Amino acid sequence: MSMRNMNPAITSIYTADPSAHVWEDGRMYIYASHDTDPARGCDLMDRYHVFSSGDMVSWRDEGEILGSADVKWGRPEGGFMWAPDCAYKNGTYYFYYPHPSGSDWNHTWKIGVATSTEPARGFTDQGYIEGLGGFSMIDPAVFVDEDNRAYMYYGGGGTCEAGEMNGDMMSIRGSMQEMEGLEDFHEAAWVFKRNGVYYLTYADNLEGSNRMRYATSDQPLGPWTYRGIFLEPTGCPTTHGSVAEFKGQWYLFYHNQELSGEETLRSICIDELHFNPDGSIRTVVQTREGVKPAGEAPQPHPEMKVYAAADSEASGGAVIIAAEGVSAVAGLEAADACCQFHEVDGGVRGGRAEIRLQYAAAEPLSKLRLTVNGRDYSLVNAPSTGGTAVFTGCTGLTVKLEPGSGNLITWTAGRGDIRICRMTVSPLGD
Ligand code: FUB
Numbered sequence: 001m002s003m004r005n006m007n008p009a010i011t012s013i014y015t016a017d018p019s020a021h022v023w024e025d026g027r028m029y030i031y032a033s034h035d036t037d038p039a040r041g042c043d044l045m046d047r048y049h050v051f052s053s054g055d056m057v058s059w060r061d062e063g064e065i066l067g068s069a070d071v072k073w074g075r076p077e078g079g080f081m082w083a084p085d086c087a088y089k090n091g092t093y094y095f096y097y098p099h100p101s102g103s104d105w106n107h108t109w110k111i112g113v114a115t116s117t118e119p120a121r122g123f124t125d126q127g128y129i130e131g132l133g134g135f136s137m138i139d140p141a142v143f144v145d146e147d148n149r150a151y152m153y154y155g156g157g158g159t160c161e162a163g164e165m166n167g168d169m170m171s172i173r174g175s176m177q178e179m180e181g182l183e184d185f186h187e188a189a190w191v192f193k194r195n196g197v198y199y200l201t202y203a204d205n206l207e208g209s210n211r212m213r214y215a216t217s218d219q220p221l222g223p224w225t226y227r228g229i230f231l232e233p234t235g236c237p238t239t240h241g242s243v244a245e246f247k248g249q250w251y252l253f254y255h256n257q258e259l260s261g262e263e264t265l266r267s268i269c270i271d272e273l274h275f276n277p278d279g280s281i282r283t284v285v286q287t288r289e290g291v292k293p294a295g296e297a298p299q300p301h302p303e304m305k306v307y308a309a310a311d312s313e314a315s316g317g318a319v320i321i322a323a324e325g326v327s328a329v330a331g332l333e334a335a336d337a338c339c340q341f342h343e344v345d346g347g348v349r350g351g352r353a354e355i356r357l358q359y360a361a362a363e364p365l366s367k368l369r370l371t372v373n374g375r376d377y378s379l380v381n382a383p384s385t386g387g388t389a390v391f392t393g394c395t396g397l398t399v400k401l402e403p404g405s406g407n408l409i410t411w412t413a414g415r416g417d418i419r420i421c422r423m424t425v426s427p428l429g430d
Helices: none
Strands: 013-024 029-035 048-053 062-066 087-089 092-100 107-116 122-127 141-144 149-152 161-164 187-194 197-203 212-217 225-231 241-245 251-254 267-273 305-308 313-315 319-323 326-330 338-343 352-359 366-370 375-382 393-401 406-417 418-427
Touching: 013 187, 013 241, 013 251, 013 319, 029 087, 062 092, 062 107, 062 352, 062 393, 087 141, 087 319, 087 352, 141 187, 149 187, 187 241, 197 241, 225 251, 338 418, 352 375, 366 393, 375 393, 393 418, 406 418
Parallel strands: 013 267
Antiparallel strands: 013 029, 029 048, 048 062, 087 092, 092 107, 107 122, 141 149, 149 161, 187 197, 197 212, 212 225, 241 251, 251 267, 305 418, 313 338, 319 326, 326 418, 338 406, 352 393, 352 418, 366 375, 366 406
């Protein structure tokens, strides 16, 4: 594993709009939107991934939980799976996501709902919340209060609305109302509670790079008292964040464009968030180092299998070489080059498996395309390790494998001179 700065916290793929929650198993979960690479604005965003951690620094990709192809009522052309959130109530996880129902995307937004009995797998779409939506109605956030009453917030284009949810978590009690007292609201509403005070955070309209502001109230639906800016520009035109507490420390989850340099290829970051004694939020210091470990480092997965580069088949210009005593596949920068691992074991039951690639790369950002049993998982990022003989890089994704040892994993040329020395596969047991 490479020692690297912890921000961005997720580098294998591009992720944005993080909504963070600690669930009953004690882990921190991030529900993020997924910037598809190469981007076309935010049009092609799709296939939500969830990430979880028990120590805030080792993040497990839980895999894809929902894509536009799973949404029967959705926009025929797909894409536009924007900033989501998840809520838990009475044994069910509710995943809320904004998605247009028509080709005229900006006038047909709906708030879709998918449910599961588990936080990061098994979600099934249940349709959308009736009576909401239309122009710029994006970025749903759901807050479940200590009394188990739930509230939905959403909004874009300058208007933030909210309302209490019915017990079914699929409809609004009465009607949504505009939130009063927010200054310069743009989008990205998020609500949390601390010491009996409700906080509503949001992105403002600063041109070129939105900031995050907040307001407080003693009621979940306001009226709100504006309290100030707590995240200065990140360098990315959009800003979207969430606030959550883990093991006594508060954190801000947000995104920037540090890894790609492109505004629609964003990456999630995490930094500490601190309060003043009067409950106001201090300006969050954006760091490259990220946050400190909070708890024990995870043990390697017991079923992890290691596949050496020498076990793979290289073609199209890719070759297996011995570099600095390490066997590796090189030449993956050639247009048709690929490296295939045959007979990969998906475990007895198949299902989700973490695929991790150990690599060396000299360029700032190399990429490879991952295909599993013919399914294209798109481009996976490989940030520089400082040299093509420095095999400290680790990248990968959680994918679906078939049961048994007939799986075929292919890494094809994406961009850059990246060398692979081994791949590990850890079935997640489902
Ligand atoms: O990620 C797509 C959109 O960009 C989100 O819905 C907004 O909050 C902004 O981050």
